[in-house]
Amino acid sequence: MFDLATLDQDDLHGGSSPWARHARRVPLVHLQQSIRCDVVVVGAGITGALVAEHLTRHGLDVCVVDREQPGLGSTVASTAMLLWEIDKPLREFVISHGFERAAQIYRQSAAAASGLQALISDLKIDCNARANPSLYLSTEENGPRILLEEHELRRRAGLPGEYLDHQAVRSRFGMAREAALMSSGSADVDPVMLSQSLLAVAASRGARLFDGQASDFDASATEASIELDNGKIIAAKWIVLATGYALPDFVRSDLHSLASSWAICTPPQQLSAIWPEDALIWEASESYLYARTTVDRRIIIGGEDETEIVEPNERDALIAVKTERLLAKLQRLRPEAMPVAEFAWAGAFGKTIDSLPMIGRVPGRPRMLGAYGYGGNGITFSFLASRIIGDTINGIDRTDYDAFSFERD
Ligand SMILES: Cc1cc2nc3c(=O)[nH]c(=O)nc-3n(C[C@H](O)[C@H](O)[C@H](O)COP(=O)(O)OP(=O)(O)OC[C@H]3O[C@@H](n4cnc5c(N)ncnc54)[C@H](O)[C@@H]3O)c2cc1C
Structure with missing residues (x-):
């Protein structure tokens, strides 16, 4: 088995999807000296872009790092159906979680799908959303x-x-x-236009976008930092991992x-x-x-x-x-x-195994948050991740989202 952490964009997809036609080159700056910020987001696909947009909306000083071109990882391979229905039917969740919990999970997914559509409309993002x-x-x-x-x-x-x-x-x-x-509440988009536009919104609010591979992650109880492949350090109050299906070894899970x-x-x-x-x-x-x-x-x-x-x-x-x-x-x-x-x-x-993503605190790394494990509802869950991560950083404990945590049983 190959190393998941090193999956690059050529590994993530092959052939060509229609969205690549509308991809722009996102200007990424090569970091020349070590810096400090509130939050460093690793990965600038749809997940990192939604997180960056949300955190800059709350006035945080955000840096985003990607080792390749933003939006051209799994995001360009997506069919970009923004469904609230989860891969696993509600009736199966009822068996595994009981009715109340199962209904809550499904309602949270439905709220994420409508929240994402409202965001696209509020920001007037041109991404062929319908x-x-x-x-x-x-x-x-x-x-x-x-x-x-x-x-x-x-x-x-x-x-x-x-x-x-x-x-x-x-x-x-x-x-x-x-x-x-037949259900209402879903949408479709061009996922590359959406993710690149969200990054542009975050950048217009001061987010700094860098190229480089984050290879060394340090997150203690009081501080966090990443080291890029050129040896420069970004120190932050929080690290957010949004590296898609390229999983660092310490977030792997059964x-x-x-x-x-x-x-x-x-x-x-x-x-x-x-x-x-x-x-x-x-x-x-x-x-x-x-x-x-x-x-x-x-x-x-x-x-x-x-x-x-x-x-x-x-x-x-x-x-x-x-x-x-x-x-x-x-x-x-x-x-x-x-x-x-x-x-x-x-x-x-x-x-x-339960068709839910893993979102929130990375076990054993107090100042590190992550968003992984997306199935068919990847983009809907990326929106949910941006909200859960935003609340955690703003000191709001979202125990109502425990079904999505890394440490759920
Ligand atoms: C064929 C297919 C169909 C799909 N259809 C749907 C659908 O209809 N609806 C839906 O909601 N979802 C769908 N998905 C899932 C969806 O595409 C993904 O969940 C989503 O694109 C993941 O986005 P991401 O930002 O997390 O990952 P990515 O887009 O892969 O972005 C991660 C970024 O992190 C960067 N990176 C990784 N490691 C490092 C590192 N160490 N340092 C710096 N940068 C790093 C990468 O270069 C990449 O740009 C589909 C997926 C596939 C493959």
């Missing part, structure tokens, strides 16, 4: 009975959503499935493992090929299919996840085979669509 419903489709393993049970639990938890039977799915979406849950996912994006389609309301589609299945549209009427479809194949060359060698499979699935889902892949890519994907 609010759209999600459509959770039944599969052979999880049919109408299971979806109905899920719907009832969601309703009890105060979450939005409508149960669609076979006929309703067919008449409203032209899709041949036994059932689906909860977390790496997987791979593949996705394609078609050329712009005829209007008739686009399904109603540009719904975000995903399946009630372990290795689910997910699909969305874009503002320029393309279709993105992904899935084919593998937990056994994580080595980057092996993963990327499968892009052609997975593309064919995804195109065949697109034809089944939407026969009207032109089954052509203009972009095809593969990406590393983090998973935890």
